[in-house]
Amino acid sequence: MQLTKAQREQFDRDGYLFFPALFSPQEIATLTDEVPHLYAQDRPENVREKQGGAVRTNFAAHLYSAPFARLARHPRMVLPVEQLFGESVYMHQFKINGKNAFDGDVWQWHQDYGTWLNDDLMPTPRAMNVAIFLDEVNEHNGPLMFIPGSHRLGVLEAGHDTTTTSYPLWTINNDNIRTMVEKAGGRDGGIVAPKGPVGSMLLFHSCLVHASSSNLSPWNRVSVYLSLCAVSNHIRRFKRVEWIAHRDFSPIECLPDDCLQQDYVVDLPWENGTPPEAARTSLERLEETA
Ligand code: SIN
Numbered sequence: 032m033q034l035t036k037a038q039r040e041q042f043d044r045d046g047y048l049f050f051p052a053l054f055s056p057q058e059i060a061t062l063t064d065e066v067p068h069l070y071a072q073d074r075p076e077n078v079r080e081k082q083g084g085a086v087r088t089n090f091a092a093h094l095y096s097a098p099f100a101r102l103a104r105h106p107r108m109v110l111p112v113e114q115l116f117g118e119s120v121y122m123h124q125f126k127i128n129g130k131n132a133f134d135g136d137v138w139q140w141h142q143d144y145g146t147w148l149n150d151d152l153m154p155t156p157r158a159m160n161v162a163i164f165l166d167e168v169n170e171h172n173g174p175l176m177f178i179p180g181s182h183r184l185g186v187l188e189a190g191h192d193t194t195t196t197s198y199p200l201w202t203i204n205n206d207n208i209r210t211m212v213e214k215a216g217g218r219d220g221g222i223v224a225p226k227g228p229v230g231s232m233l234l235f236h237s238c239l240v241h242a243s244s245s246n247l248s249p250w251n252r253v254s255v256y257l258s259l260c261a262v263s264n265h266i267r268r269f270k271r272v273e274w275i276a277h278r279d280f281s282p283i284e285c286l287p288d289d290c291l292q293q294d295y296v297v298d299l300p301w302e303n304g305t306p307p308e309a310a311r312t313s314l315e316r317l318e319e320t321a
Pocket residue numbers: 128130138173174175241242243254256
C-alpha cells in the first residue's frame with residue numbers, strides 16, 4: 032500500500048491518517064482470538080491496571096505469538112511508513128492495549144517521542160506510531176484523542192507521572208493542553224477522536240499530542256500499537272527493558288498481503304519465556320559504528 036500525494040500532505044498538516052476497515056473482520060479474528068491467551072500469561076510483558084488486575088498493555092507479543100509476529104510484518108502497515116521515511120524500519124515498540132470494558136484506565140496527554148528521546152536516546156522523531164483496532168472504537172469505549180497539527184510543535188515540556196496509572200508516562204500539563212487545543216480550533220476540531228470498525232488503522236506522528244479517557248462502557252477497546260523506527264534512527268541507549276524498547280534494529284521484512292490468513296512461518300524467539308538479558312538495562316550510550 033502506498034500513500035497518495037494528498038495523503039502525505041494531510042499527514043504533514045494534521046500529524047495522522049485514518050484508514051477505516053483496512054483489515055477485514057476475518058483477518059482481525061486471528062489476532063483477537065489470541066489476546067485472552069496472551070493476557071492470561073504470567074510474564075513481565077503484561078502490565079496490569081492499578082485496580083482490578085485487567086491487562087492494561089501487553090508488550091512484545093510479536094516475539095512470542097505467531098499471529099502478532101505476522102501482523103508485525105504486514106505490508107499494509109509497513110510499506111506506507113517506509114514510504115514516508117524513505118528507508119527501512121525496525122520495530123521499536125509493540126503493544127496490545129486492553130482498555131477493558133469498565134476497567135480500562137486513562138492514558139494522560141502525552142507525546143511518545145519525548146520518552147523515546149529522554150529515555151532511549153532516539154536521535155530524531157523519525158519513528159511512526161500505528162494503531163490497529165481489534166475492537167470497534169466508538170465514542171463510549173475510550174477512543175484515542177489527538178490535537179491535530181500538534182506534531183509540528185516538536186518536543187514539548189513534560190513531567191514524569193508515576194502515580195496516575197500503573198504505567199509511568201511523561202505527560203503534558205493541562206495549561207499547555209488548553210492552549211494547544213484552542214490554537215488547533217478549540218471546540219471546532221481542536222481535538223479529534225477517530226472512531227471506526229474492527230480492522231481500522233491509524234498512522235500518527237511520534238510528536239502528535241494524544242490521550243484517551245477511561246472505558247466505562249461494557250465494550251472492550253483492544254488495539255495494537257506498533258512503533259516503527261527508521262533503521263538509521265535507532266535508539267542509542269538501553270535504559271529501558273527490551274520488551275518496552277527493542278534492541279534488534281534489523282529491517283522488517285514484509286510477508287505477503289494475505290499473511291493474517293495463511294500460516295507463514297515466523298521466528299518466535301521469546302516463545303519459551305523472556306530471555307534474562309532482556310531485563311538488563313544500562314545508562315551507557317551505545318558506541319557509534321561507522
Ligand atoms: C498510548 O498512547 O500509547 C496508548 C493510548 C491508548 O491506548 O489509548
